[in-house]
Amino acid sequence: MTFISILYGLLFWAATLILVIGVGRRVHLYWKVPAPLKIVTTPAPVTRSGVVWRMFKEVVFFTSLFRASKYTWVFAILFHMALWLVLLRHTRYFMDMNSFLVFMQPFGRYAGFAMLLGLTGLLGRRMLVDRVRYISAPSDFLMLLLLLSIGVSGMMMSFGVHTDIVQVKAFFHGLMTFDWQPLPGDPLLLLHLLLVAVLMIIFPISKLLHAPGVFFSPTRNQVDNPREKRHVAPWARELEREHKLYADDTPTAPVSR
């Protein structure tokens, strides 16, 4: 067992804990934060199932972004869809192969090009469009550069200097079953994994929280029914009951006392 293997083993255990606990705490916070007002962006669905459909379109097709900017949409959708394909192919390092994964391998491999193209477009937009450059913080650039570096180092392994992926799988399987195995010492692999660990560690404190966050956005997840159903935040409802301001099921008018 090499020193590097132990170091990377500990690094990935720590990174996984930080990612899972960090994102879990954030989601808990998003869950708890009150949404006291109806602030749904109209035109909006008037039923729960309509909201689910709207959210689906938002997450899969980036509908709002499409309306806002076609160029950004093209690069963003290219990057995100390719990322999912790449990550799907990557599950082979953590689980046994099945026929679906075998089928997906070439798609995941070539999606790497689309991912890099999308990221380059998004970076170009931040640098070349004055309006966007003005509101960009260093972290906006760093996030894109981090993802680009992960993608480039991965592609260099996939299409250039190969690593021993059977041993990579044994290493990660060993981490999950507490049966440590050595990690290949190729510099490109070590760089790729170091950058991935950085990504996992900063995820819970970065803009990447938009991934879970989109589901909690009140402008997108509320039903547009303020006239049919009086909207009262849970804490306000408590107050109302306490002071008997409104009858429990009265739609709008205060009860005369």
Ligand code: HEM
């Ligand atoms: C539910 C999953 C996700 C959804 C729905 C989503 C959606 C979006 C959308 C709509 C944008 C464009 C925002 C804008 O510029 O107005 C965006 C930007 C971005 N997303 Fe995601 N995303 C998801 C997951 C992820 C993940 C897992 C990553 C990375 C690991 C990621 C990385 C990024 C980055 C870096 C940007 C900023 C691009 C820029 O600088 O302009 N996203 N995402």
Ligand code: HEM
């Ligand atoms: C612990 C997590 C990860 C491990 C063990 C890992 C390992 C690897 C390995 C061994 C390769 C080379 C594949 C080959 O030679 O056939 C690779 C390629 C690649 N990796 Fe990763 N990687 C991880 C996470 C990520 C993440 C989070 C991203 C994206 C943000 C990423 C993006 C890529 C890309 C784009 C390629 C090239 C295309 C491909 O072969 O799929 N990797 N990765």
